[in-house]
Amino acid sequence: MIDETVVTLSRLQFALTALYHFLFVPLTLGLSWMLAIMEAVYVMTGREVWKRMTQFWGVLFGINFAMGVATGVTMEFQFGTNWAYYSHYVGDIFGTPLAIEGLMAFFLEATFIGLFFFGWDRLSRVKHLVVTFLLALGTNLSALWILIANAWMQNPVGSRFNLDTMRMEVTDFGAVVFNPVAQSKFVHTVSAGYVLGAMFVLSISAWYLLKGRNIDFAKRSMTVAASFGLASALSVVVLGDESGYTVTEHQKMKLAAIEAMWETEPAPAAFTAFGLPDVAERTTHYAIHIPWLMGIIGTRSLDRVLPGIGELVGDAEQRIAGGMKAYAAMQRLRVDRNDAAARAEFEAHERDLGYALLLKRSLADPATASPDDIRAAAASTIPNVPVLFWAFRIMVGCGLWFIALFAYSFWLSARRELDRRRWYLKAALWSLPLPWLAIELGWIVAEYGRQPWAIEGVLPTALGVSSVSVAQVATSLAGFVLFYSALAVVDAVLMLKYARKGPDGLGMWPPATPEPVPDHSVVAARP
Amino acid sequence: MAESHRPAEASWFRSRGGRRFGVEFGAIIVFKLVALALIWFFCIRPLPHADTRPAAVADHLLAPAHEAPDDR
Ligand code: HEM
Secondary structure, three states, rough: OOOOOHHHHHHHHHHHHHHHHHHHHHHHHHHHHHEEEEEEHHHHHHOHHHHHHHHHHHHHHHHHHHHHHHOOHHHHHHHHHHOOHHHHHHHHHHHHHHHHHHHHHHHHHHHHHHHHHOOOOEHHHHHHHHHOOOOOOOOHHHHHHHHHHHHHHHHOOOEEOOOOOEEEOOHHHHHHOOOHHHHHHHHHHHHHHHHHHHHHHHHHHHHHHHHOHHHHHHHHHHHHHHHHHHHHHHHHHHHHHHHHHHHHHHOHHHHHOOOOOOOOOOOOOOOOEEEEEEEOEEEEEEEEEEHHHHHHHHHHHOOOOOOHHHHHHHHHHHHHHHHHHHHHHHHHHHHOOOOHHHHHHHHHHHHHHHHHHHHOOOOOOOOHOOOHHHHHHHHHHOHHHHHHHHHHHHHHHHHHHHHHHHHHHHHHHHOOOOOOOOHHHHHHHHOOHHHHHHHHHHHHHHHOOOOEEEOOOOHHHHHHOOOOOOOHHHHHHHHHHHOOOOOOOHHHHHHHHHHHHHHHHOOOOOOOOOOOOOOOOOOOOOO | OOOHEEEEEOOOOOOHHHHHHHHHHHHHHHHHHHHHHHHHHHOOOOOOOOOOOOHHHHHHHHHOOOHHHHHH
């Protein structure tokens, strides 16, 4: 049987490294476009302040980039050490987008980041702007490939189990790339990064205004952040709704758990705005329902029914029974590869093989499972309802707050009153951690909500782990925690140091000689 | 426009503060790559390699799963 401690520690290690890595990625995604916008304004207007803004926010971008780069590599180490069976089982499919991402990240991003910092006095303005634009495009494209790989774990399309190699193999790479889950994930995730980038600029600029420093510089930065942030916050919410719809299509149990929908309700189902899910009683106490909303979001209709947790557990029992037939046929084929009847039986139930593998957590041979074993395995397909319920609601709450804050910022900037209300500046400053919170919670919803599957319906997480010992995983876990904690301290110190110094402290702004009135064409060379 | 093709003016990244930033930026990346290489060399490389030949994977999936590395 499987050593659950190894599974738990391996999951913890992967979750911690992924969550840590994803503190940096979205800021890179969002800030890179903000730099491109600021520099585009500089190229169009020739006004020095826009160039200095690009350079100052570029410095903070650079620290984030340097701290974040390669923090994802340890996840790839773990595919080999802790998740060897996972890697073997799905490597044929999962490996390709990861490899493309690696090439993109190293060649595109690494080249353009160097040119971004050190090409200012070597490239023409337009060429430098193209570099900044390609830097943003490169970071966003590498996110696309990672999300294609991740989406395949949520909705494993374009692939089939091969009995001879004992692993999943690609049958249609186009289907993997154009997976509808990948599309909704990509747009939702990059928009979340844009919200973070905008909030980062808005909050730090608000701090300068509160301190009475870099006034003109901060107000312009906030103007960009307000408009970019408002567009991004609107799209993160609209596209979050699209994510909800694709989850309904492909991961019904995840959706039912997010909603704590214990039983199937008549269509259109209500959305539970608040409540305390009780796993033991399979009920939600003090629930406040908004009629119809869930049915409309989840099915885009008034008459399609969303299945509840109870019904989905029943479906899982059926699929486990089907999977046991595939499993037994596989065992027969192991003895005689030419057993045509066994092969036909396998092909008839192949789709449910993963469900039989759920039984391996408690049984050496799933073919011997009793009805009680089957019921227990089916019940194990329910993810952690209270965590998903709350993580989702906090993420959504943050989304609504971002729309309000950026819309108000936009309004203030249109009226040129960004520095008039201290309470607003304080609210903008203290909102800085919220996009990070929403983003990490989003990943918890997506990944914890996929449990007990590593690959939805195909490979249970517990079966993907390597045959390593508890001591080995515990040691590498401790090593990673130490390494990442040290990095986090260095990151915080550097970010704070450069943000505190600000454009004035770094000698970037104001310029030594007053900025000439722009003639929209020439910017005098500076010594 | 001829102006857009000229090099942009001397950059802050060439100033003293900018050069210092460049050094810090490079040092972090080099430090991290070295640390990761060391972690890989001392912690990851010595770990046993999982046997993922089809027959061994069939063992993993079909026969009782392994519990410790040495029973492979
Ligand atoms: C009304 C607002 C929102 C809705 C309806 C929503 C919906 C969702 C859903 C359904 C998922 C799970 C997708 C899956 O499991 O495949 C998700 C994940 C995620 N959310 Fe949200 N979300 C909202 C707001 C936000 C905000 C404000 C942020 C951050 C600024 C955010 C960041 C994320 C991230 C990073 C993920 C994980 C990646 C992914 O699965 O797409 N979300 N969101």
